[in-house]
Amino acid sequence: MMIAENGYPRLHTLNISKDPLDDDGRPKRTGTMWTASAHIITAVIGSGVLSLAWAMAQLGWIAGPVVMILFSFVTYYTSTLLASCYRTGDPVTGKRNYTYMDAVKSSLGGQMFKICGTVQYVNLFGIAIGYTIASAISMMAVKRSNCHHKNGLAGSCKVNSNPFMVAFGVAEILLSQIPDFDQLWWLSTVAAVMSFTYSSAGLGLGIAKVAENKQILGSSTGITVGLVSEIEKLWRTFQALGNIAFAYSYAIILIEIQDTVKSPPSEVKSMKKATLVSVTTTSVFYILCGCFGYAAFGDSAPGNLLTGKGFYEPYWLVDIANVAVVVHLVGAYQVFCQPIFAFVEQYYAKRYPASYFINREFKLSLPGNRSYNVNLFRLVWRTGYVILTTLISMILPFFNDVVGLLGAVGYWPLSVYFPIEMYIANKGIPKWSTRWVCLEVLSMGCLIVAVVAAVGSVVGIIGDLNSVKPFHANY
Template identity: 70%
Template sequence: MGEQQLQHRQVFDVSLDVPQQPGSKCFDDDGRLKRTGTVWTASAHIITAVIGSGVLSLAWATAQLGWIAGPAVMFLFSFVTYYTSTLLSACYRTGDPVTGKRNYTYMDAVRSNLGGLRVRICGLFQYLNLFGVAIGYTIASAISMMAIKRSNCFHKSGRKDPCHMSSNPYMIAFGVTEIIFSQIPNFDQLWWLSLVAAVMSFTYSTIGLGLGIAQVAANGKVAGSLTGISIGTVTQTEKIWRSFQALGDIAFAYSYSIILIEIQDTIKCPPPSEAKTMKKATLISVSVTTLFYMLCGCMGYAAFGDMSPGNLLTGFGFYNPYWLLDIANAAIVIHLVGAYQVYCQPLFAFVEKQAAQRFPDSEFITRDIRIPLPGSRFYNLNLFRLVWRTIFVILTTLISMLLPFFNDIVGLLGALGFWPLTVYYPVEMYIAQKRIPKWSTKWLCLQILSFACLIITVAAAAGSIAGVILDLKSYKPFKTDY
């Protein structure tokens, strides 16, 4: 095997080619370079993934469900997400939690614990969901960039100019940016981007919360009702579909299980075990995000009631101070640049690993070109990585330009990913790993949880599909202005 090919195999399949060096200061027990992740870097990755554009639709989702069901559903999703994430984190190693065989990806964990056809089905759900998230984030970033332009336009014209514009140039600009950042070779090198993105997510969430509180104070009352949007504002049928779609929006706001194993694979060990560190990071992250979600969703609903916009910071419930809205929307765009990478890196790694295994003698796939950087460092440029990741970003950008429906796409993505990836597989893997007896009390409780979440997923998917169909009736591809 040539030197370049060996280097490539060391990136993707080290455990097969490199002898284990448990005593080495530079390598972990699987022969890979020492992992350096901590509870704080893992928390940053999770917060980057969780507090995404989904937070902006929570005021709308709360408006559909009302003051009782809205917060209750958010709390329910947070609890389910935390609980199933702890089950999933226990599946990172097969066997002993400290010395057992590592599972580097979600699919590896499914293969080790369940095997068979369920591995392929899991891969289909996971990578389709990651692909969909890339589309959703492209749409959200373009909407935020347009919001900056429109808020300045409204300010100059005194709201007399409707300030219509096309989203296409903004989606293209986001796509070009992602082509550049997509050349970051792997997940472990994203920690700095995740930290920046996590700071940005807190920035725009805090601004949204502050504006909501200010609007409630200006109104002199808390808007909204116990049961949500009233019949008359919408029809009975629309209320049902919107309530289902709201479930999908909230599910999307909590979806990060699809990359949990990949995040866990960046954590150093021992002590403590990766599972213990990940459980702590999950508790910190889900607690912080739930607090923000409750505040942003509830204060947005309190400010606007039935008229809560689908995107809190771009729906123009708020007009002033326009400069603060600009800061918030700029923070959203910066956050989404990082979040796009956090979600897409597992998909990038999967495709590149499959290509390397199928065509091990292809220099186009395996060869790295060393490019010198300032400070006596080098960047390894891989032509296959450059071409395929560029094509991927172009494809997600084109689909985003065809279907720029923020709320409906968010709801559909949340629905498709929630039950299979956040609940079903973690539950089934945990049962298999811990050998929980069938029909035992714990087995029954876990199956009831899984079935209840399946019902929620079906309802959310139906509501979101109904919303997309409604949008398509009045939409012209590449021509619709905002």
């Protein structure tokens, strides 16, 4: 992925000067419905898939699959609405919007643009925390699986998460100083390979576990009252909704993907087909992962399928899957932090153009007749940002709770509210008309789901803080 001029992620495209130009003066776009589908699938399938078995355990065999199907339907429908906002005005010849934020500004104006930007930056900050937690837990899982392989399942193999979070933070501090990180186009390919590696491993291990058990575990309503209290059952159910929402979130880069598609046919037609193919594919994959994970472990399904009290053998496959998680998230952390880095640095560069500290770069000589430009503001600011996300992760090292909260906070505004409001504005749908009412009811329904999911996740975090002291998490 690359970073657009305004700091938001966009897909890497080859700039071939011999190609004829598009209507906006840029090189001719060559993407198709199939390439767009591949980009969406790559973006959607990620670490969120690892918590779906736990979500199923809270909802049960009836509500679990139904909720995932409903999320897939809502995601598909609102994605088609968002795709219709790629051009302002005429869907074939109108002005192109290159990013999600461009579409918001063109459709809803500057005030909503600022609100949307705030939501995005908060979401990106939270994702950085979630990725730090997930990476550390996967590194711990590698050490724990090798310990159990050596000492048996009865052996004590608890591991403290702090050293692994610090190691991840140090790596991100170094990577954050790489100039032109956004030009590393191969990063998307590596991320795609890694995400499919650990997702497929989780699915395969779940299938193997079911075959080993020779029975399907779980119940129609999920974890039973008795194992947990009635109120805890309620909060866990709400939190599960956030976990599922997090797994389906990709609206933030849909417009950027659409900007790679050629026309004719119109970008909207191609993107609607791509959305149908990709959401159907990922939904089937998600339902399989969630259902087989639940069938393998029943109500005791771990919060993270690859790192909880679940799979230890074959230990080498568990290790490969968790290493793939770490490799994926090391790069993904940087991709999702680049917009925040760019925004802050551009803001202060414009506000203090004469500042020696902010704008001056020093050339540092490296071996092999190479050099590296050091900017003091970038060095201090980016280092401080990574340290802050690492410290918060060490205080709140709770994968499921954080993932549920991120899903609750990010899904409704970015995947539902703004796409619906932009579509209403672009199509001029009259207020209180039947279609307007249906769209607003859908938005309000998803808002209610987001609120209860956020409450459930916050309650989960508070409960975990009562049992685990900050900076003393051992698993």
